[in-house]
Amino acid sequence: xxxxxxxxxxxxxxxxxxxxxxxxxxxxxxxxxxxxxxxxxxxxxxxxxxxxxxxxxxxxxxxxxxxxxxxxxxxxxxxxxxxxxxxxxxxxxxxxxxxxxxxxxxxxxxxxxxxxxxxxxxxxxxxxxxxxxxxxxxxxxxxxxxxxxxxxxxxxxxxxxxxxxxxxxxxxxxxxxxxxxxxxxxxxxxxxxxxxxxxxxxxxxxxxxxxxxxxxxxxxxxxxxxxxxxxxxxxxxxxxxxxxxxxxxxxxxxxxxxxxxxxxxxxxxxxxxxxxxxxxxxxxxxxxxxxxxxxxxxxxxxxxxxxxxxxxxxxxx
Amino acid sequence: xxxxxxxxxxxxxxxxxxxxxxxxxxxxxxxxxxxxxxxxxxxxxxxxxxxxxxxxxxxxxxxxxxxxxxxxxxxxxxxxxxxxxxxxxxxxxxxxxxxxxxxxxxxxxxxxxxxxxxxxxxxxxxxxxxxxxxxxxxxxxxxxxxxxxxxxxxxxxxxxxxxxxxxxxxxxxxxxxxxxxxxxxxxxxxxxxxxxxxxxxxxxxxxxxxxxxxxxxxxxxxxxxxxxxxxxxxxxxxxxxxxxxxxxxxxxxx
Numbered sequence: 001x002x003x004x005x006x007x008x009x010x011x012x013x014x015x016x017x018x019x020x021x022x023x024x025x026x027x028x029x030x031x032x033x034x035x036x037x038x039x040x041x042x043x044x045x046x047x048x049x050x051x052x053x054x055x056x057x058x059x060x061x062x063x064x065x066x067x068x069x070x071x072x073x074x075x076x077x078x079x080x081x082x083x084x085x086x087x088x089x090x091x092x093x094x095x096x097x098x099x100x101x102x103x104x105x106x107x108x109x110x111x112x113x114x115x116x117x118x119x120x121x122x123x124x125x126x127x128x129x130x131x132x133x134x135x136x137x138x139x140x141x142x143x144x145x146x147x148x149x150x151x152x153x154x155x156x157x158x159x160x161x162x163x164x165x166x167x168x169x170x171x172x173x174x175x176x177x178x179x180x181x182x183x184x185x186x187x188x189x190x191x192x193x194x195x196x197x198x199x200x201x202x203x204x205x206x207x208x209x210x211x212x213x214x215x216x217x218x219x220x221x222x223x224x225x226x227x228x229x230x231x232x233x234x235x236x237x238x239x240x241x242x243x244x245x246x247x248x249x250x251x252x253x254x255x256x257x258x259x260x261x262x263x264x265x266x267x268x269x270x271x272x273x274x275x276x277x278x279x280x281x282x283x284x285x286x287x288x289x290x291x292x293x294x295x296x297x298x299x300x301x302x303x304x305x306x307x308x309x310x311x312x313x314x315x316x317x
Numbered sequence: 318x319x320x321x322x323x324x325x326x327x328x329x330x331x332x333x334x335x336x337x338x339x340x341x342x343x344x345x346x347x348x349x350x351x352x353x354x355x356x357x358x359x360x361x362x363x364x365x366x367x368x369x370x371x372x373x374x375x376x377x378x379x380x381x382x383x384x385x386x387x388x389x390x391x392x393x394x395x396x397x398x399x400x401x402x403x404x405x406x407x408x409x410x411x412x413x414x415x416x417x418x419x420x421x422x423x424x425x426x427x428x429x430x431x432x433x434x435x436x437x438x439x440x441x442x443x444x445x446x447x448x449x450x451x452x453x454x455x456x457x458x459x460x461x462x463x464x465x466x467x468x469x470x471x472x473x474x475x476x477x478x479x480x481x482x483x484x485x486x487x488x489x490x491x492x493x494x495x496x497x498x499x500x501x502x503x504x505x506x507x508x509x510x511x512x513x514x515x516x517x518x519x520x521x522x523x524x525x526x527x528x529x530x531x532x533x534x535x536x537x538x539x540x541x542x543x544x545x546x547x548x549x550x551x552x553x554x555x556x557x558x559x560x561x562x563x564x565x566x567x568x569x570x571x
Contacts, residue, residue: 022566058409059408059409060405060408060409060564060565061564061566062564077414077561079411079412079413080411082409082410082411083411085409087405087409089402089405089406091402091405093401093402093403093405093406094403095324095327095328095401095403097327097328097331097332098327106320106323106324107406107410109320110320110321110407110410110411110412111410111411112411154406
């Protein structure tokens with residue numbers, strides 16, 4: 001993974017009291033942050049303000065209050081900056097009568113690349129995004145995954161130094177997901193800066209160990225996985241299990257692990273474990289299950305959803 | 318600019334809009350043919366260069382067909398990108414936003430002008446070129462000028478209110494271009510219709526009683542040409558300014 005490198009020229013993104021209002025609705029609320037170049041994840045539940053923040057960063061929106069600088073420049077109507085950034089939007093929007101090749105080539109031309117070079121670069125970008133096979137078919141015939149690859153290619157075609165992906169893994173199949181994660185990591189290794197937004201923690205965790213956490217338009221935390229884990233270290237986690245012998249298992253878990261509470265369902269088969277040490281729990285649960293003689297048929301953590309984590313963080317602030 | 322122009326032409330001529338476009342240039346010819354077959358040509362000599370068939374063509378083309386074509390083109394130029402959420406791709410490229418507007422305007426006007434002129438010429442053949450060369454010149458000039466002017470005005474309305482562009486353009490046409498342009502007030506000099514009528518009167522040589530001038534239009538060619546150019550240029554410049562300055566929100570607020 002590529003850890004962000006401080007002091008590599010101007011900051012990648014620098015905001016001061018950045019606020020964006022849609023009428024009276026807050027899109028982004030008083031965000032002040034400065035992050036160095038590197039690969040960053042922008043994490044937040046749906047509706048948390050990620051897309052608004054990305055649109056401010058890419059100059060599609062103007063701040064209501066405060067400032068935003070990207071690569072040392074204010075993005076609104078800054079044509080020079082647009083040459084240096086690539087944006088892969090979340091929305092599944094296209095000129096569906098074009099082929100992927102025509103679409104990417106056209107956007108290369110709009111980036112100021114001459115006709116012959118635009119053709120070459122479009123082919124290269126589409127190959128990089130894994131879209132060569134279908135690039136001459138009209139986009140209207142594409143699957144969701146194909147369209148996603150096309151969007152990725154257009155963001156890369158002008159070889160930007162900073163690439164921004166808004167929820168790029170939405171709708172991709174496992175292979176596409178793996179390839180896209182690899183692509184982001186490769187871009188990082190090539191020295192590009194990348195910002196990837198997502199509402200799924202483990203997806204972004206596979207790409208980078210540096211995050212911005214946003215919720216309800218507010219920046220909750222920024223830094224590496226370790227620093228955010230430290231913030232979250234005492235956050236309670238709920239683990240839901242279904243097992244035969246649930247009562248015996250629950251008693252063993254309470255006795256042997258740092259478990260706050262265990263609730264047994266009325267049917268005596270389901271139990272909900274509440275712990276502040278999920279790592280310790282998962283490291284030892286298999287042994288305890290085996291020793292207790294219980295037969296576990298299902299186990300899941302209800303806190304996988306980022307919203308639960310953010311709810312906890314918001315409550316702490 | 319060339320890429321945007323090409324894109325705009327494919328949007329205009331490659332989708333369902335092309336059928337409406339075809340209808341708007343074909344139906345006037347069929348209407349003219351029907352009238353000619355049913356009613357024949359107007360009888361008698363017409364003094365003072367008033368030719369009913371020429372007036373009919375003026376009302377049909379510069380005052381109706383061109384407006385409809387501009388509705389399909391100018392009014393939708395931005396809103397189609399906004400509603401399709403493709404504006405993101407254009408606005409994150411190093412192209413000045415005013416150039417995007419200009420490219421779409423030029424491409425749309427250049428593509429639709431030959432179609433409406435062709436339709437007009439066919440209609441003129443059907444009614445045997447009423448008014449001769451002067452009215453032919455007047456009708457052709459007014460048709461092209463009307464298309465250019467309404468395209469610019471509707472592009473401006475589309476830039477100001479992209480999500481209600483069609484409805485507002487129609488309201489504007491009814492209230493301003495049809496009603497207000499006949500008001501004997503100075504404000505009617507801000508309408509395209511007033512100058513289009515002036516252009517038609519001045520080129521065709523149709524004399525107007527002095528008392529009709531304030532609401533129908535002038536008879537001097539220079540102010541007429543200057544007026545229609547001013548309306549067109551102002552609307553287009555304002556559209557480019559608005560698109561450069563304003564935000565276009567393509568996401569639902571959180």
